[in-house]
Amino acid sequence: MTAGTLPTRFDVSLPDWLVAELPSLPRVLPSPEDRVRLVNSLADRNWREGNGGPFAAVVVDAASGDIVSVGVNVVLSSGLSSQHAEVTALGLAQTALGSWDLSDHRDLELVVNWRPCAMCFGAVIWSGVRSVLLSGTGPECEALTGFDEGPLDEGWVAQLAERGIRVREGVLREEAVAVFERFGASDAVVYNAGR
């Protein structure tokens, strides 16, 4: 144990490759397919770059598709186990808009390549997004990647609906599964803590 001072802050940053990529991304993603295609593509690049798991998320204006923030899983590059793609993208959106409640601003949507883990399920509720768009849900993520996604009640979609959050899923699902297949065939780190 250090006898030094206790930590007082930490910083969450997008990886350099994504910061470099941002200016060339489209700023508007009109269709569900446009939105999901981007997160599937970023998820696939993210694990290859070594920043974290094969997961990406973007926050968009649900109606227009204007991008508010782009995030990826940065557990490995940040050293922070909570920095899944969803938590990172939501935190960046709240930083950009200056509020912990994204519903203050407009009808915002969180787009992710797979259903949330146990933690991110709660993070979605607390964020103020009004909808979630998922490329896929189901057992493929854990089966193909080896990640523990944690307990998630089978009524999770209804639990979000009770809080005014809509869920759409099954857009370009095969693309999302293919990312997990490539990850699973690699020797990339599966960061299940304490194992």
Place this chain on the structure above:
Amino acid sequence: MTAGTLPTRFDVSLPDWLVAELPSLPRVLPSPEDRVRLVNSLADRNWREGNGGPFAAVVVDAASGDIVSVGVNVVLSSGLSSQHAEVTALGLAQTALGSWDLSDHRDLELVVNWRPCAMCFGAVIWSGVRSVLLSGTGPECEALTGFDEGPLDEGWVAQLAERGIRVREGVLREEAVAVFERFGASDAVVYNAGR
């Protein structure tokens, strides 16, 4: 929508009053009562200072009680809905120890004034802490404060045990309930997003 650049980073910081307080805190909390007394006290001060809800958490060496990090809920002061006390304390501990997996280092315990919300339940699993010490669990938190804590499976203690994480609860419980009573009697902000 801004036409400017997309956000690339955000910063999580302890509030100034707590940074100022850190040098005068004990660096070792040997007994469960010592540990819980500190989080109950910080939780009570946190909402009065306006940083966020009445919640605090510390990460300690489970055997010795050496403090690794101290966190409070900074949702309001950081503008980040994910920065509950647990996520803040765990992130600070991971920053101090240089690893996303706290189990790399030793048997670490997360001490909190109440049972985790839906999000923090998952955050505990991903962090690598080996035990959780809670002043209390039960309906009092939501009933007295008005916070939505989200769905948590009634088997949550067993779900943590399956992953090697022990839970102890019921230490100075009346003290934790009294904090919620004082919060509930105030006009402090209850930050349920989207309401």
